Amino acid sequence: MRAQCAYKQIGMEMVAKGIDTQLLSEMCGIPYQTLRKRLRGGAGFTLEEAIDIHKVIGQHMTIEQLFQKE
Numbered sequence: 001m002r003a004q005c006a007y008k009q010i011g012m013e014m015v016a017k018g019i020d021t022q023l024l025s026e027m028c029g030i031p032y033q034t035l036r037k038r039l040r041g042g043a044g045f046t047l048e049e050a051i052d053i054h055k056v057i058g059q060h061m062t063i064e065q066l067f068q069k070e
Helices: 008-017 021-028 032-039 047-057
Strands: none
Touching: 008 047, 021 032, 021 047
């Protein structure tokens, strides 16, 4: 993930797993532009989106840890 991310832990998990924003959007069913905007902090995630992202990249931690903002 090259773009600035307001969610440090999400960015770190994406890098560790080799998942870029495009792939995460496909895996979670979130439109790419929407996901980019949310990751940059321009808008909040819905509960459903947060759960989907947690299932894909953050099951080893709490959802609160994964979505802690910088």
